[in-house]
Amino acid sequence: MHKFSIRVFGCQMNSYDGDRLRTAMMHQKWQEVPDGEADVVILVTCSIREKAEQKVASEIGRYDAVYKKKKSPAVVLVGCMAQRIGREMAKKFSCVRLVSGPRHLGLVPQAVTEISAETPPRFFMDDDPRALLDLDVVPTARTNPFKAYVTITYGCDRFCSYCIVPYVRGRLQSRAAADILKETRTLIDGGVKEITLLGQNVDAYGKDLNNGYGFASLLRDVANQPGLTRLRFATSHPKDFDEDILAVMRERADICRAINLPVQAGSDRILREMNRGYTSGQYLALVDRIREALPDVSLTTDLIVGFPGETEEDFRASYELLQEVKFDIVHTAAYSPREGTRAAMMEGQIDNRVKAARLNEINALQAQVARSANEGYVGAEFEILADGPAPRGEGKIQGRTMTDKVVIIPGSEEDFGRLIPVRIVRASHWSLEGERI
Numbered sequence: 251m252h253k254f255s256i257r258v259f260g261c262q263m264n265s266y267d268g269d270r271l272r273t274a275m276m277h278q279k280w281q282e283v284p285d286g287e288a289d290v291v292i293l294v295t296c297s298i299r300e301k302a303e304q305k306v307a308s309e310i311g312r313y314d315a316v317y318k319k320k321k322s323p324a325v326v327l328v329g330c331m332a333q334r335i336g337r338e339m340a341k342k343f344s345c346v347r348l349v350s351g352p353r354h355l356g357l358v359p360q361a362v363t364e365i366s367a368e369t370p371p372r373f374f375m376d377d378d379p380r381a382l383l384d385l386d387v388v389p390t391a392r393t394n395p396f397k398a399y400v401t402i403t404y405g406c407d408r409f410c411s412y413c414i415v416p417y418v419r420g421r422l423q424s425r426a427a428a429d430i431l432k433e434t435r436t437l438i439d440g441g442v443k444e445i446t447l448l449g450q451n452v453d454a455y456g457k458d459l460n461n462g463y464g465f466a467s468l469l470r471d472v473a474n475q476p477g478l479t480r481l482r483f484a485t486s487h488p489k490d491f492d493e494d495i496l497a498v499m500r501e502r503a504d505i506c507r508a509i510n511l512p513v514q515a516g517s518d519r520i521l522r523e524m525n526r527g528y529t530s531g532q533y534l535a536l537v538d539r540i541r542e543a544l545p546d547v548s549l550t551t552d553l554i555v556g557f558p559g560e561t562e563e564d565f566r567a568s569y570e571l572l573q574e575v576k577f578d579i580v581h582t583a584a585y586s587p588r589e590g591t592r593a594a595m596m597e598g599q600i601d602n603r604v605k606a607a608r609l610n611e612i613n614a615l616q617a618q619v620a621r622s623a624n625e626g627y628v629g630a631e632f633e634i635l636a637d638g639p640a641p642r643g644e645g646k647i648q649g650r651t652m653t654d655k656v657v658i659i660p661g662s663e664e665d666f667g668r669l670i671p672v673r674i675v676r677a678s679h680w681s682l683e684g685e686r687i
């Protein structure tokens with residue numbers, strides 16, 4: 251039994267965990283294969299919305315049908331959904347042989363080698379939200395050789411009323427700066443050009459350590475490591491994003507001019523019910539300060555429609571906020587009740603049809619905003635970091651600008667990992683096409 255497959259769902263933190271698990275499995279001489287040939291399928295899962303969990307549950311059902319006949323593949327369930335409903339899944343599906351919460355990944359690689367159809371399934375749950383037995387592995391076996399993620403904080407302490415993350419990822423815990431810097435050094439030495447520092451709220455980095463070393467300090471220290479071309483980070487929280495971070499970004503041209511600053515809603519009443527800790531006025535003032543300090547910055551956001559009690563007027567406030575700020579990208583979602591969160595018990599849950607209509611309206615607005623912004627780039631010149639084949643089209647590759655815009659240009663594999671100067675020749679809603687200068 252030496253063949254595994256790994257499938258990653260959910261956010262970038264899961265991609266990082268998936269890359270580290272893959273690396274750890276390879277260190278113990280297991281071979282990665284397509285899931286149809288695997289003895290063990292590792293699923294790195296997400297619980298953010300009901301749909302995310304349903305998708306994985308139906309995949310497990312599919313593996314289970316095969317497992318019942320062949321006693322293979324065994325399913326290893328890790329990540330947020332494993333923490334939330336892993337026990338249930340193991341009861342329902344006999345293929346689930348190992349379940350681990352996000353804070354016990356360090357135990358997984360060894361336990362995978364001990365999986366057997368004869369012994370009961372094993373569980374490493376994060377029952378204590380502060381416990382941490384992490385994998386001590388640098389993700390060298392990545393899906394992308396030039397780009398790497400590095401998680402800098404575990405968990406989240408903000409408890410937004412709709413969000414499951416604090417329940418499944420536990421309390422905020424910052425990684426020691428020395429460990430992070432050692433990892434980024436190894437990655438850069440291994441050929442990585444672009445690093446993205448990850449956390450549910452990167453701006454909270456260090457707040458639990460109380461040693462005066464916060465996110466701005468970490469950002470400066472990583473940027474100062476020789477050999478790194480670009481440094482990104484996600485996600486920022488409007489309440490914690492501060493002047494020190496802006497100052498470091500201004501100092502260092504290699505820190506990307508792209509900030510994901512989730513607003514979630516435009517109505518102050520809804521923001522209060524969400525427990526976000528800011529008003530729309532404070533959010534807009536922050537946007538002004540950021541744009542003043544970094545005029546070429548790209549701003550993206552996340553927005554939820556159909557939060558409990560959201561009236562037509564509340565929804566209009568979100569709509570108008572998007573019209574006013576004109577974000578580069580808006581990740582929109584219809585509110586999905588998550589069991590155990592405060593919002594799931596609130597009165598005034600919104601009908602699914604209303605949510606869908608509001609989602610459509612917001613997406614149509616953003617398509618317009620994105621299109622006219624992109625059209626404004628035609629003729630402009632950028633340097634892109636080429637990082638892979640374009641999703642469609644022979645002989646085309648894609649790369650990203652410093653502001654995280656995707657640009658498609660003619661090219662080949664040899665270009666991957668290189669900085670290429672381009673001129674934009676065409677624009678659509680979601681991407682830009684360029685030519686080499």
Ligand code: SAH
Pocket residue numbers: 298299412413414415449450451485487512514552553554583584585586587588
């Ligand atoms: N830490 C980040 C985002 C984490 S989750 C922040 O504070 O913004 C990613 C996104 O999923 C959120 O920004 C939110 O827009 C969405 N999301 C979270 N819980 C949700 C829920 N219950 N229903 C719908 N969308 C949700």
Ligand code: SF4
Pocket residue numbers: 406407408409410413414415416450451487
């Ligand atoms: Fe969830 Fe809020 Fe934490 Fe983001 S800040 S992960 S939305 S609780």
Ligand code: F3S
Pocket residue numbers: 259260261262263264295296297298329330414415418419
């Ligand atoms: Fe999903 Fe967990 Fe990330 S719920 S969005 S995988 S932190």
